[in-house]
Amino acid sequence: MAGKRVRRVEGADEVEAEAPSSDVGTPAAPEPARPAPARPAPQPRAAVAETTPAKPSLRAELFTIPNLLSAIRILLVPVFLWLVLVPERDVLAIGVLVVSGITDYLDGKIARATGRTTRLGAILDPVADRLYILAVVVGLGLREVIPWWLAVILPLRDVVLFSLVPFLRTRGFSALPVHFLGKAATAGLLYAFPLLLLGDGEGSVANLARVFGWAFTIWGVALYWWAGILYAVQVRRLLASTPRAR
Template identity: 45%
Template sequence: MIDSHVRKDEFGRGSSAHRILTIPNCLSALRLAGVPVFFWLAVLPWLGHGNQDLWAVLVLILSGITDYLDGFLARKLDQVSELGRILDPVADRLYTVATLVALALRDLVPVWFLVALLARDAAMAVGVGLVRRSGFEPLRVSFVGKSATFCLMVGFPLVLLGSTAFPGAGACHALGWGAVIWGSALYLLATVFYFRQIVGLRREAGR
């Protein structure tokens, strides 16, 4: 029995939000698979096994490309799904955490910076859990939140390149920290917006 909200299409096109096997979701899964690969490459210098920062940066670049593509294709092919709305921010958070931990281990970012962003993500996880328990859909990713993630995912690779013998390492270091600081500010602003949504939804649930 085929769901009446889903068109029979061998390419996976469908308007149902409950589809799982779609092109955007496959790209999101590919992004998630790249997290441990990136982390391993990024911590190799800390483990004393040589420097593979250029490969680590390449993984981050590919992650950014697939991040854009999965959102674009989801809208273009009418394949926006509930799973995709979950996978996309999860992949963003995991890359952010993996990058922060790797950079902190290598003393490229201060530990307090790592703790501050992890605390923010933990608070968000609690808030989103409360929303889900109230029966609401996952929070939609805001433009400010995506912009913050973009700045961080541009800034972190540049900070990483700034620690190598790359010819433009000094410029990469400066530009990278500029993007990280700006992204962190947007990150905190996005948190305010998200918690306003959470409070509003909780009040609605109470009524």
């Protein structure tokens, strides 16, 4: 074992270590411990938590092809009324109705094919349908192409259904989904109106258009009110089975 040598230096003991002995049995001095690698600091919970994707804004939803088509249909409603009532340009008015029917078919088809169904689209499409039906019955009623009782019973159904919306809101619903029967009724009426307008003239073509126009009108009105009754029954069941929303 290596010894120690002590000497006095100005009243204090100074310890001077001798050089280590070369004895084989002497253990080597332990190496200093290496510091452990630093671990990365844990991230805050808010930083690593999964975030819920934000819903697109109404402005972003508007600039999709299906919703732009619905918006164009709505913008063409006053154009149709002006063509029917002021210059009585029936051919151009029929063209507007045809464009409306085509875009009505395309907006739903494109939305389903591309998966771009939106909240705004669910509002714009039925609104455009109702506006066209209202505009056509008013225009054709003023032109005396259709009787006024027909111009009254079609919008009356929508007034009745609209009056049920406040009751739906008490159960947390904003509106009912569009029923297939309602879409069929709207399609029938959109076929009927151009034919009725075309049948307002003279000749064999006008006579044939008048016959088919009234056939589509009768079926369209019947389906329109049948769909309205189904909507009313659905509202009644929801009110009976769903508690009030808080």
